[in-house]
Amino acid sequence: MAEHQALYATDEYGRPFIILREQGRKVRTHGVEAIKQHILAAKAVANIIRTSLGPRGLDKILISPDGEITVTNDGATILSQMEVEHQIARLLVQLSKSQDDEIGDGTTGVVVLAGALLEQCEALLDRGIHPIRIADGFDRACKVAIGHLDKISDTIEFSAADTGNLFKTAMTSLGSKIVSKEHEKFARIAVEAVMTVADLDRKDVSFDLIKVDGKVGGSLADTALIKGVLIDKDMSHPQMPHTVRDARLAILTCPFEPPRPKTKHKLDITSAEEYRKLQQYEKEKFTDMIKRVKDTGANLVICQWGFDDEANHLLMQNELPAVRWVGGPEIELIAIATHGRIVPRFEDMTAAKLGKAGLVRELTFGTTRDKMLVIEECANTKTVTVFVRGSNKMIVDEAKRALHDSLCAVRNLIKDNRVVYGGGAADISSSIAVAKAADEIPSIEQYAMRAFASALDSIPLALAENSGLSPIETLTEVKSRQVNEGLSTLGIDCLGKGNPDMKEQFVYDPLISKRQQYLLATQLVRAVLKIDDVIIAGQAED
């Protein structure tokens, strides 16, 4: 047991004594053994999602503790739903999350790469190379690889009118997802959505303006891009008009009822006279409110709160269509889209505060009574909503995730329009470059750099494997062709199109995404290699 205790010391009579709090329950692993354990854990995680890589990658079903089912192919989603316990494995989860946050795409690749790097470390450690020297070597190799990526990257041209290249990138990122049936449609939606909100001069795309909504029903083909706002509400009265042209929206955050003081209050009614007065007051209030709205010229009321039937009826009578119980964020979105102002009370209503929209209509779905409200042709054209349809909830959710990935991919290109070629082409090419650079280094780091080169091969290997090709044969063939013909655009022909030139197949990856993958994976590996001591406190007793 001695080696498993966190710290162990004896006095000169051989009696052990306690140095740490609850020493007996602390577990310690130490030295190379600790590193090996970590590598094992990381490899296990990487192997789980390895099969999801590439256009022929497979999906995973994840069942949450309360029975909710997620079917996905997205690395970050799989890992975050797995509820990983192990500390090092958890680092990998955060790694893919951070790729997701920053780039939004390539979350599987980064974990596979990190796993492969760690696997290579194992062999190097067995040879007795100091872990930090391995990490140093990886750093150097990473620098070489990134430099090489810069070199082989291509600038792709696009403009607001010509989005062909963006479209191809979106296609690549959607390649592995469940939506590949409606591949083109989704890619087109992604490009159009991003281009609508993009600020091409500042190279900035605000994702806040793109809302992705989903509803079960229909098929993926019914997915549509709405240039406006979509809210899951309907008109408050069934007899109100279902479409409003040239709508002027009054956006209210107060209920359609007589205002009530917030302070606790009590009204004693002592006589019938008083009672009548109260009734009169309320009635006046209602008419007053509606009059105020009417006076501003509004022909649609969006209300954050509810209103009772009496108010509903009055609105109906006065031909004021209204929507009630619209949530705060949606209110805000509508206000932004229509250039309206949110009005907190009726006294503050003015014509200038109304929002403007060309068309507001209710959508009905099939035979269900579900209705949604679409606000289109808004004053502010820079808001879009993607409305995803699918035959079940899992597909809708997965389609949303896929769409997010491709939105990110397009956004990245707008930020930086340099690309490298996918299908493992960039990885193979970097691998060759790193291997070459390794031979020029006189110190131990040479070994680590070679290992880095082999680790880079793991992405094309996994791609080939997932596509049902014989991995080593395919990789060696592509590699030799890359070296012999000097073409860095050759990759794994996952879809069997017969042409491994990724440039011709239009398989693009944004440069910043690839770069980030290499950098993040190398950083993680350094962190793991640097740990030589693990001290785990016993779990608190319940």
Add this chain to the structure above:
Amino acid sequence: MQRGLPMQPTVVLLKEGTDTSQGKGQLLSNISACLAISETLASTLGPRGMDKLIVNDRGEAQITNDGATILKLLEIVHPAARTLVDIARAQDAEVGDGTTSVVLLAAQLLKEVRNYIEEGVSPHIIMKGFRQAAQLAVKRIEEIQVTIDKSDSEEFRALLIKCASTSMSSKLIHSEKPFFSNMVVDAILCLDQDDLNENLIGVKKVAGGGMQDSLLIRGVAFKKTFTYAGAEQQPKLFKDPLILSLNVELELKAEKDNAEVRIDQVSDYQAIVDAEWEIIYRKLDAIEKTGAKVVLSKLPIGDLATQWFADRDIFCAGRVPASDLQRVVQAVGGSIQSTCSDIRREHLGTCGTFEEKQIGGERYNLFEECSKAKTCTLILRGGAEQFIEEVERSLHDAIMVVKRAVKNGEVVAGGGAVEMGLSAHIRKHAFSIPGKLQLVHMAFAKALEIIPRQICDNAGLDSTDILNKLRMRHANGHIWFGVDVDGPEGVRDNMEAFVWEPSLVKINAINSATEAASLILSVDETVRGPQSENPAAGPSMPPGAAQRALRGRGRGMPRR
């Protein structure tokens, strides 16, 4: 276990269950406890030092290389070993760097004199010898230290960068040394050079991105607070705005919680409602009149106020954490107001630009080009939370080192060079001392060698070989030779290689290590009170102890 008392009757001196142990045995076991601790820590020293992964009983993990943090997280209960924790913490609070070295040095001092204790040398003689030797060492450092020339600002900056990168070389951010040392030096140079209050350097962490994406903001930054509908319609960019900081709730609400209004007349009803609106509108009007363009409040700013501000192109943020607001006020001037009435121009602050910006997955409010105090904020990025935390700790160390260098401006060579120099110096001096003190001085000199020795061991070099080389060089008068973990030779002139450390770090380390060793040597009896009646749980943890342990490095409650 009472000694020296007559057999009958037994005098109960101590409470039942009290554990006492004393004498030489106790002293020796204290020493072994300290050694056990330092062994755990030893592998983190130097540029090839390793990290520790420490998981606490709630399953939260920390990866760190910082001596003081590790000792904190270990939750040491042994009374003598706790002394080491305390000196590490003191070193951290005082100079912020060199926490591992100080612990190693203290433990090594004890180890070297263990034999003498066993042989019966009085601890007091040893303590006296240590004290003399430490004085000698400090004097020697003061003799040989090199003063940085501050006159050439360009060069001075380059020197500071070198100091910063030495302190980072053992940390996770080693590979990004140039980037981060630039950042740290910029941060320090942002501050008021006479005061150098490092509390004015705020650190914010945003998960995601690579470490290279970290940013230095010359001003204050804090995460966007929770906002109500309407906030998106507020402008997000201002040039030279007036900034108003409040401690007022801007919401339509009951003015008194347990008050009740009795209304007799229906006509009064509306008056009450209007009165309530009137109250909030009066507040808002007063704020608008001040001309402030950015309104911050510690307390919530409700949706009504948010939309009202949006209408008037004013930016507002409610529920700003108190520490952030404090920093904003320090940076932009003005003061926090508890009322909306009678706000005059001098209560408002101003800054060059205010902007709300997307950083990674979060939005941040940035105040730049602040007029009043010089302050800056580091926004750290990283692939995982543990990364960022470790980056923060490493930067803290580097910031402290640079701060010391700016303040004092005296440096010595690192990488074990100065320790070897001192060791040689003390050894030479020892021969001139008659008596037992000579032995103690020799022990002190030997103990100093632990630093270069451990650096070699951690780097996988042959420490005996390198140490002999170093001794030879130092004997020949090359006082700045130290360990070189990269080169084939293993030794080099670290002064020329720009491995520098502020001399204050070393002086403080030697002093506190000596004091700690003396303290442990002077204890010959431990009396431990009986444990409270709580057999299973062990010593019960005071509330918040775990948090305190996690916070690390004795910085007290974070004030930012």
